[in-house]
Amino acid sequence: MSLLQKLDAARDFQDQLGQLGVNAIGATIDVTGSATEGKIEGKRVILAGTNNYLGLTFDPACIEAAAQAVRTHGTGTTGSRLANGTYAGHAALERELSVFLGTRSAIAFTTGYVANVGAISTLAGPGDVIMLDADSHASIYEGAKLSGAEIYRFRHNDPADLDKRLRRLGDRCARTLVIVESLYSMLGDVAPLDQFCEVVKRHGAFLLLDDAHSFGIMGETGRGLAEALGIEDEIDFVTGTFSKSLGSVGGFFASRKHDVAPLRSQIRAYMFTASSTPSVIASTRAALKRVAQGQALRSQLWRNCQRVHEGLTSLGFKLGAAPSPVIASLMDSPQQAAAAWQVLLDAGVYVNLVVPPGAPKNLSLLRCSLSAAHTDEQVEQIIEGYAAVAQRLFDQPRAAATAYG
Amino acid sequence: MISYDECVSEIQTLLAQSHAGGSIVPPESDLIDELGLASLDVMELIEALEDRFDVAFPINELGDVRTIADLAKRIQTLT
Numbered sequence: 172m173s174l175l176q177k178l179d180a181a182r183d184f185q186d187q188l189g190q191l192g193v194n195a196i197g198a199t200i201d202v203t204g205s206a207t208e209g210k211i212e213g214k215r216v217i218l219a220g221t222n223n224y225l226g227l228t229f230d231p232a233c234i235e236a237a238a239q240a241v242r243t244h245g246t247g248t249t250g251s252r253l254a255n256g257t258y259a260g261h262a263a264l265e266r267e268l269s270v271f272l273g274t275r276s277a278i279a280f281t282t283g284y285v286a287n288v289g290a291i292s293t294l295a296g297p298g299d300v301i302m303l304d305a306d307s308h309a310s311i312y313e314g315a316k317l318s319g320a321e322i323y324r325f326r327h328n329d330p331a332d333l334d335k336r337l338r339r340l341g342d343r344c345a346r347t348l349v350i351v352e353s354l355y356s357m358l359g360d361v362a363p364l365d366q367f368c369e370v371v372k373r374h375g376a377f378l379l380l381d382d383a384h385s386f387g388i389m390g391e392t393g394r395g396l397a398e399a400l401g402i403e404d405e406i407d408f409v410t411g412t413f414s415k416s417l418g419s420v421g422g423f424f425a426s427r428k429h430d431v432a433p434l435r436s437q438i439r440a441y442m443f444t445a446s447s448t449p450s451v452i453a454s455t456r457a458a459l460k461r462v463a464q465g466q467a468l469r470s471q472l473w474r475n476c477q478r479v480h481e482g483l484t485s486l487g488f489k490l491g492a493a494p495s496p497v498i499a500s501l502m503d504s505p506q507q508a509a510a511a512w513q514v515l516l517d518a519g520v521y522v523n524l525v526v527p528p529g530a531p532k533n534l535s536l537l538r539c540s541l542s543a544a545h546t547d548e549q550v551e552q553i554i555e556g557y558a559a560v561a562q563r564l565f566d567q568p569r570a571a572a573t574a575y576g
Numbered sequence: 577m578i579s580y581d582e583c584v585s586e587i588q589t590l591l592a593q594s595h596a597g598g599s600i601v602p603p604e605s606d607l608i609d610e611l612g613l614a615s616l617d618v619m620e621l622i623e624a625l626e627d628r629f630d631v632a633f634p635i636n637e638l639g640d641v642r643t644i645a646d647l648a649k650r651i652q653t654l655t
């Protein structure tokens with residue numbers, strides 16, 4: 172068997188996706204003029220699939236901070252954090268994150284993916300155990316694999332199943348890292364985090380929360396699901412990203428219970444990759460201030476979520492979860508999902524097309540993500556786009572129902 | 577420890593329900609190449625077996641499992 176057979180297999184997979192008749196691997200956004208509008212295939216569209224929850228990519232203060240930083244510090248650091256890549260801005264961002272989150276320390280990474288891979292593969296090692304939610308993000312699986320620990324899965328968002336699997340581990344729970352996410356990116360469902368905390372504590376294991384998707388949008392001050400539930404002190408470790416609510420790129424690893432700072436010299440994904448560019452750090456710091464004072468943005472975001480969820484439910488779409496900034500419509504097949512995606516694009520609405528194996532349970536989805544920056548008019552246009560899908564693809568009105576009630 | 581035969585039988589029953597259209601497939605069947613399971617399907621099969629026999633099967637070992645017989649032997653050692 173030749174090494175290059177893998178290329179053939181990858182090409183076959185691309186061909187299969189090509190047969191869906193759309194560019195399923197990801198449309199190219201030619202121009203973005205704002206947080207909510209862009210041009211795809213020459214057509215102006217509303218961006219409703221960009222995880223830009225607070226719309227901060229075009230916040231004037233964030234843009235100005237980035238522009239000033241690039242003029243002052245240049246376009247890149249040309250080095251890793253442990254070599255020449257730590258600027259005052261990196262250290263300041265980590266201090267500000269620690270203060271905002273109330274953590275003992277925080278480490279900034281170049282991407283959220285790298286934060287998960289680095290933190291998880293360093294916290295756990297050979298002889299340890301990682302217990303992860305079955306629907307975990309690829310970066311969590313990769314970090315777990317790289318750690319050399321034994322890896323077990325528990326059923327998605329199921330504290331009773333976690334309880335059962337931790338019981339089977341017995342004394343090894345003291346060497347076990349349990350990993351859950353707050354808001355799951357494909358279906359938009361929220362973890363029963365308080366129940367997970369109780370189970371993990373009872374078994375004497377440790378809990379790492381990947382807060383990529385609830386950071387900035389949940390909790391009174393935007394510190395995420397754990398703040399909303401009043402259980403931040405129960406979480407051992409938290410990772411997150413700058414590329415959703417904060418509108419830039421990067422990630423972090425922090426803890427209220429343990430000082431993670433000494434791990435800097437152990438985390439290979441931190442030591443051996445280039446640090447974030449000064450402009451990215453500057454806009455992230457400006458965005459963090461906006462998040463902390465972002466109650467109005469969060470209120471607007473959740474109003475938009477409620478409206479779209481209600482609109483799509485009344486059109487007969489089966490939705491993945493209760494209202495959240497990720498609203499996934501469950502389609503019957505990859506072909507139907509691709510056709511629906513194209514109808515939406517033609518109607519001037521860009522969402523994410525997700526086909527197997529991209530989503531849990533081999534589902535085919537239209538994944539819409541909403542922003543506080545979407546205007547009422549844009550929200551209505553998004554719903555109208557889905558109305559066009561319903562008209563074109565559903566032979567008869569579907570019974571209004573959601574998968575999770 | 578449960579018997580090898582009991583373990584094979586349980587896997588065959590689970591596969592008959594999910595992938596083999598109700599028929600019992602031989603223990604030498606390759607889960608992916610012959611029965612067409614995706615890696616996610618294999619993980620779900622293992623979760624069901626973990627619950628059936630109250631054992632913990634690390635997913636790191638998935639790569640060592642090709643056939644029903646491989647899986648049965650490994651599950652057997654965990655009981």
